Amino acid sequence: MSDTTPLARGPVAVATPVVRDGWELDARVATGPLTLSDESPLAKVHVRAPFDGASRAALGVGLGRTARGDLGTGDVLVVGSGPGEWLVLGAPGTASALRASIEQRLARTGEFTTVLDLTHGRALLRLTGPTAARVLAGVCAIDFSDAVTPDGAALRTSLAAVVTDVVRDDRSGVPSYLLHVERSSGQYLADALLDAGRGSGLEMTGFRGLG
Incomplete structure (x- = not known):
């Protein structure tokens, strides 16, 4: 190519x-x-999870705030975009890896969550x-x-x-x-x-x- x-x-x-x-x-x-x-x-991954549960702690930020961190794919910005909703932004080309990393992290919470790649x-x-x-x-x-x-x-x-x-x-x-x-x-x-x-x-x- x-x-x-x-x-x-x-x-x-x-x-x-x-x-x-x-x-x-x-x-x-x-x-x-x-x-x-x-x-x-930028990679854009959307997360839905219980509003105030273990997933919120795993993502490191609550409603209406943001946090910088590394979820295994380099520097990301985690946004508490709505009640029980998060938007995670990462470098171009990292969406698949970022989604997999988030799913793995949230699986340990035992909560029902959805993680979607919305990049495109x-x-x-x-x-x-x-x-x-x-x-x-x-x-x-x-x-x-x-x-x-x-x-x-x-x-x-x-x-x-x-x-x-x-x-x-x-x-x-x-x-x-x-x-x-x-x-x-x-x-x-x-x-x-x-x-x-x-x-x-x-x-x-x-x-x-x-x-």
Whole structure:
């Protein structure tokens, strides 16, 4: 197989394509402080388990919060995305191994759980910059101030009329939000955010990953 042949594409249009880890990514590098990137190539594993049981302890985080860790596949971000629901994000190409690792870990709890790989069925955007909260306020009524939604907070709400998991995951002290939606809504949400952030200089940039 040629290493220039993409195996998968994210839902957001790519201006400058490059192939990495089997995905067609955007190689653009924004020069401004406020950026939006398509992070859909990240592995996305969805977990359902009892709300407050042994599985919660095994995953290391409760509702509305996030935690970094290593579940056997390298650095991952575990998100308490809903009552009895978790979203686990990992590096591109690790979804199968990540799912197997989570299943093995949760099997030891004795609880009934489901673990699904949603990588290709969901979109994931990252909005980063000092004024990112202002852009989100243009498409949502939630208070994204540091006091209400600090770094490490997670919630499910509506952005531009699209049900979205919003995960605050700051980068080097700069506010940053991961936005997890159905794949079919990815381009629409990206366009809505770019429109809301036009006055603030929001630019599309290339894939950034979890690191």
